[in-house]
Amino acid sequence: MLLQSKYKSALLCPVLLASTAPSLAADIHWSGFASIRGGLMTDDLVRPAFHNLYQDKEFTLKKESLFALQATTDLGEGLTTALQLVARGHEDFDVEARWAYIGYQINENTQVIAGRFAIPIFKFSDTVDIGFARNRGRLPTSVYVPFDFSVIEGLRLDYSNYINESWNYQVIATYGSWDGIIPSTALTPFSAEASNITHLSVELSNEWLTLFAGGMTTNFVSEEFDHVLVDGTLEQLGLKDELDAIDYDYSQMYISEGRESEYLMAGYYIDYNGYINQFEWTRYGTHKSVDQFNDGWQFTIGKRFDKLTVLLTQEQNKQNNSSTNFHDVEDKSLAARLKVVDDLFSLGNEYESLSLNFHYNFHEQANLTMTIADLEFVNKEYNKDENGDYANETKIISLGIDIVF
Template sequence: MMKKRYLTTVIAALMCSPHALAQIEFNGFGSVRASYSDSDEGAPPFTYLDEGEVTFKGESLFALQARGELGEGLSATIQLFAEGREDFDVEARWAYLSYQINDIHQVHIGKLANPIFHQSEYEKVGYAHNFSRLPTAVYSNFEFATMEGISLNSQFSLADGDYTLDTKLSFGNWDGGLFLSAIGGEVPLALDQIISLNLTLSSDWWKVFAGVFGAEIQAEQFDQAVVLASVQPGIDLALAQGATTSDVNNFINGLGWHEKDGLYWFSGFGIDYNNILLDAEYVSYGVEESSDSTNEGWYVALGYRFNEFVITVHAEEQTQEIDYSEGLSGVQSPTLLATGQTFIEVLGQPEFDAVGITLRYDFHPNAAFKVDYISGDHTRPDIGDYSIMSAGIDVVF
């Protein structure tokens, strides 16, 4: 309640000050979407959907962004964001200062977007892409989509202007909670010393891109509440069978996430030629030397633009190949090995694949109507085969 009152006071103060209003530029975006999902086994494929029911809440959102020009290359930006799946509670998603160093470089400092993958920075801006939602196999609504830190955005003109190279170098931290489907809840987690680099090389009708980000994970509570609590019976049995303390410590450390490195990387391309659209992206991520096996995701989309319409078909897949070697390297006790393998399997992300078709109609210069149908297969036993249908409007203003 106090947060809402504070935001209201700030906005009212801005609106009541003629001097401030003259300095501030407002824009924003929004989506209002009705979604319906159905699965063979009765559970919705994603938590923000309602199985067997139409919901206007799960995929609807609004954001208002204010940018104040302070002069001599300095500006301040804040984005207020509200999402239906969070009961439209308003949060300051972005809040940062920017400084234009020269025509090539611009620096941002504050609460920023964390560019995990190619479109992560604008993942929530539905109007910016041709899907009802970006393919979930890649863009799965990561909790650490923002960070507190600094970034350097640069744009280089190459070969007498024939090519453009955009780069983004970021450094920062994030502190919050991570939802784990294996336990059906959230655990406290932090990312320290986030370092990321994104590169995009483009010309008139094509682009190629790649990026990587790494961070040190602070997950002491996760290790205690999830890892140790789950494997303690196996540890007790192994000790009773003669396992050494050194082997147990090696086992616990191998499964844990605390002070391990998280590594995320992506690559892909986009083509927009003679009204034919082709996009693809591949991602890989995980916690190194831990119980988290490497996750992989990809999508390929083919579209065609005709007048105010764009029709897009796409395929996507998310997989996680279970790997015991990193988390259980050096463990000798057969009981500990069996316990660790079971834990790694249970902790593993569910896998799924899907195909879909989306129709976009730009009925207004600042608005697009979209309707889509997706059919997929999920490895979770309470989901199985599933389908999603949605219709909605994306706007920018």
Template sequence: MNINRLALITVITSTASMTAYGNSVEQLTNQVKQLNQRLLDQEQRLRINGFATVGVVQQDLEEGYHRGITDELNWRRYSKAALQFTFNIDENTSFVTQLISRGEEDFDTTAEWMYLKHNFGNGWSTKIGRLRKPNYILSEFFDVGYAMPWTQPPVEVYGVLEESANYEAIDFTYDFEIGDWSAFAQAQYGRSETDSSVSPDLFAFNFNMNYDYLTLRAGYSRADTFFQPDSDIGTLSVGVNAAYEAAYASAGLTFDGQVGLNEETAQLAQFFGVAAMYDSDTWLLMAEFNSLEFDGLGVDEDGFYLVGGYRFGQFMPFISYARSESTDDDDREAPITMNPVVDGAVVATQLSFNKEQDRFSLGLRYDFKPGIAFKIQYDSVDTGDTIGEFDTFPSEDTTDVISATVDLVF
């Protein structure tokens, strides 16, 4: 009797254990399935893109041109690599980060973009965080060499963007249609700070229209801007401020106050730009003009470029012309204080801010694989007895620049 009871208990216990074990395996299997589904969902929500450029550039003269290009082969100036992460929080909200490493900055990695985007519907969307300034037709693709014909975009127009491409801001964009045209209007507000200047309150507006192969855009931005103490104008003030104060002691004026070296003396800066692009399967035609103006002693400057390319097969030869010039040279030639000593020092230094540059370019682009392009470009640069885009005054007015890049996107 006891033996039968013991056997029955053993059978019942074993059956319960097997049932519990089966349930545990089933639960574990379900958990693994749920985890795999979550991972799959995350993969679908996270998109990773990237681009890179490997480039080399050299020019004729010893003096540095456009931030360090000399008569020695420079493998770092144009080389860069970046990854962009887009995480879709839901169907209307996403977070975007772009990390980039540039050769000219010793390949240190920085966050170029970092913003939260939300679509409200009916064409409205907003972004907040670290954004790209919308000043140019190629602003969004400025670092992506694969997206443009040149080995490097024309410094005569895009030089300002290289020094001040991003800022912390909020953006509102409205997408709509005008007949057969698709269009969007964009407004941004934020703070911009670079090594040379600070704009605490920057407003930017951009309007873009597209029809078939044709794109048109216009943009305007404005900000009260002051210069950093170690900028060119800040350095100039160190040498002349004392003499300027002495000359205007009765009026209580300072040179620092006239040029804007702090937030209280900031000067209004305004930027205006227009552009057009025709990009078909065969032809690429682009033109862009911009104008930068300062109320103070910052350099007023106009710049433009024209470029045309013809595609056949995997090749596109192109020709380009660009020009930039300072437009307030006469202001710097005029006496400031009526004190010959002060005026001599100020005017002599300020004349170094006068600039003029013409650049004629010939190039060839070869798309030898999907997402990979090889480019070679020749530039003839004329600075017309000014500093142009050189880092210091060049020993000659003209120089030849040769560059080559391999650009890729993935």
């Protein structure tokens, strides 16, 4: 591993102070971005709804606000370095090194970077923190699940070129590894490691149309998922003894044991004379595991009126619960109870939303955003409110300002 996954601020201070000292060679170029975004939910839920962070009626600025500072140096002859530090409100503004790499421009079309960096496992995964760089306040969470493993340690190759005067294409290939926490809506977040992360994405664009597709494969290892969450759930439901009695192959439910995880995405983006239309589809999960495949999609239409952009987005995330044949047990009663385990692991991920987004560029380096989102859940039990009543629908209202400097 090239770098620890997180640097605490105490460790970073000497780095920042050193960077202000007289430099031996290249100048350090400082830049950054920040978002102050606050919001609330119109109901009080016991847990945040599908990675949306907000969970009650109390207005808070902590959930989505962040500050980032980037130091880059150009050492000449194509060699660059960069360090990007990000402090997030929902992590008590602890400073994290999200990007830390050495880059080398091989030729006009090809660049390689080594170190710690984000990969676009979804179209905008590598710019997900930069509020100013997008035309909405919040990205649709059905597609943009905040997976930590979109930031990895490894090597990335970028290649871009023109097909003709109109069409440009870009290929990004990545190889690396990761360790950290995987968020879960149905379970508590769990620690995991991913090795052999192999990612490839392709983008083809002209003046007004962008087509994109990509995929990533990896092998996760998580003692916590396999032996605490899965085994613990089987134990709690009284299934462990029965499964032991038939010498059940538990590896069929684990995400470790050499199972391959896949992340696929495809879509298009149109911005034609200020009319905007976007569609993104993703599929991700682990083969032959209780962590079955999720399908997420978002469809957006909108219009840019000079400095104001209005977008309407429909989105959905659904967990495919069709591969129950891996249970491989003859006893129908036991098979039915294993199906309950499937449901427990999957239904928290059934989610859809319709949102209206306003984005106003009031300054060359700043914009204001507002999002009103209507959320619907399939699993009402999971979204029980504080009074014990089921909430299958709620709203999120968020306001924010994004700047870049």
